[in-house]
Amino acid sequence: MVAAPFRYERVTSFEEAARALRERGEDAKVIAGGQSLVPMLNLRVARPAWLIDINPVGAGPIEDHGGYLRLPALTRHRAIEAAEVVRRRCPILAAAAACVGNVRTRTRGTIGGSLAHADPAGELPCVAVALGAEVTVQGPDGARQVAVGDLLVSYLTTTLAPDEVVAEVRVPTLGPRSGWSFLELCRRSGDWMVVGVAALVELDADGAVAAASVAIGGVAERPWPVPAEVLADLLGAPPAGERLALVADGAAAMLDPDDDVHASGAYRRRMAAVLGRRALAEAAARARDNGRPAR
């Protein structure tokens, strides 16, 4: 299969991209890594009149700003996976980036593109929601900051205006006594996840849970953040196995995933509970070890 014809414009800044999007109208699409968009073009699921190629903008370095890492939107998954600063300061992001697609997907795919594409079974959206990451969105009249949780709306749907583009991503770094886990269930290596869980656990000096954040992917129209009232049952006590299992079961019980060709909704709910328990346990263990670097 081959893509239907479209017109093509290269831009060298996000401001220029936003202006091009405004000028070209709603039939224009931004192309970053193209690892989700080009299959859609080849299958003619998407037939934009214009492609605005932001690759010439390039990606500067990943910067450590203390409490957060700043990643240019065009940072490739392979760069995230390999970056020492990410593996040390936000290892869950490096681990999730290593799970995206195959090596060719990761060579080209970008973090900004992954978030803007908003696939509910995407690894990076799930981890970004658990972390409370933010993006800078560039429009023709200026930039704004948006929490990833507010960016993602539904299947392949975001709050980006037709003339806006993701320019930068900021992910919180993990502090001392923090642990993480990213687990996913895939039918085949490189497939989209059937279910994935991103868990973060922070312990206090006495080994009791001080904070926890969990997002579950593949089970709803967007990565689902486990509500604070469910996670509250973890707080103030050591992360004992039975307690983690109860919380994971409680979270999974709130889900009503769809059936599809890969798994039934009931199976997804069950696996959310299983992976949720394992992820919380792994995150708690890593928190006790002060958070090991990724792999």
Place this chain on the structure above:
Amino acid sequence: MSDPGRQRVAFTVNGEQREAWVFPHDSLLDVLRDDLGHHEVRYGCGEGVCGTCTVLLDGEPVSGCLLLAVQADGCSLVTVRGLAPGGGGLHPLQACFLRHGAAQCGFCTPGMLLTAWALLQRDPRPSRERVRRELTGNLCRCTGYSKILDAVQEHAARAAEETGGHG
């Protein structure tokens, strides 16, 4: 709407300067095969899943079916023909594939070789698990993969011996 029109792209393929006039919607795969005669780059799935159209773009493996030819302008491309040193011989990794029977129908082999070669550039002595993980995006319907892993590992071991490497 007016005709989108062709544009000129120029890149190197296996060290040789090439150019083509392409439509924006032409994939790099189609241009390499149909315009430039590189039939060793193969169409498999058109979705970036199977790995038969793998080429190295500035040294890193990409799916030729998911890259627009216009995006390769100014880049350096390597196909499996570019692996062997000139003169028509085999690259030692290819020799290992032959020795191990790691190719049967051969359709996936160029992608396997390029992906494995790129891995060995970054990690000269990868574990079997690492090789397996790296090659998960290259599908083979003949060999059952074990022989491919054997071939990659043997090549890595030989290369390490020759360079006096350790590990």
